[in-house]
Amino acid sequence: MPxxxxxxxxxxxxxxxxxxxxxxxxxxxxxxxxxxxLRSLYPWPSHGILKFLRSAPSSAGNDDNLPFIVCGKPPYTVYTSGYTTLLGEVATPEEAAALVVAHLPGGGTG
Structure with a gap:
């Protein structure tokens, strides 16, 4: 799939x-x-999660240090890259997205 x-x-x-x-x-x-x-990041849904990349995927690899959302039904969980740290469990997708934003490294997408 392209x-x-x-x-x-x-x-x-x-x-x-x-x-x-x-x-x-x-x-x-x-x-x-x-x-x-988050809208300024590349959305990458895969295997029941929504990851965010700083740019479109390439064969050279991508910066993968951004938090991500485990999707499905509540609670929605947000982890740091590689499931290193559970940042929180929340009841709504909106809260999950806000939690990702709150934990973006380096002040966001810059």
């Missing part, structure tokens, strides 16, 4: 549920998209 070439395209494909592209939990995706800090 990956979106850039951040805006990746979000558009997720929000529109474009056939043949990565899909994720629609409620979590909408909540993440509502956060400007």
């Amino acid at each position: 990956e979106a070439p850039d951040i805006p395209t990746a979000w558009r494909q997720l929000l529109e549920r474009t056939p043949g592209t990565r899909q994720g939990d629609p409620l979590v995706i909408e909540a993440a998209y509502a956060q400007p800090e």
Whole structure:
């Protein structure tokens, strides 16, 4: 399955549920998209989680130090990269997205 070439395209494909592209939990995706800090990151749904990358995936690898959301039904859990630290369990996708934003390293996407 081809990956979106850039951040805006990746979000558009997720929000529109474009056939043949990565899909994720629609409620979590909408909540993440509502956060400007997350909207500026590349969304990467895979295996029941929503990760965030600083740029489109490439064969050279990606910076993978950002927190992510475990999707599904409540509670939604947010971890640091590699499941190193549980940042919290929350009741709504909106709270999960806000928790990711609160724990972005280096003041966000910069």
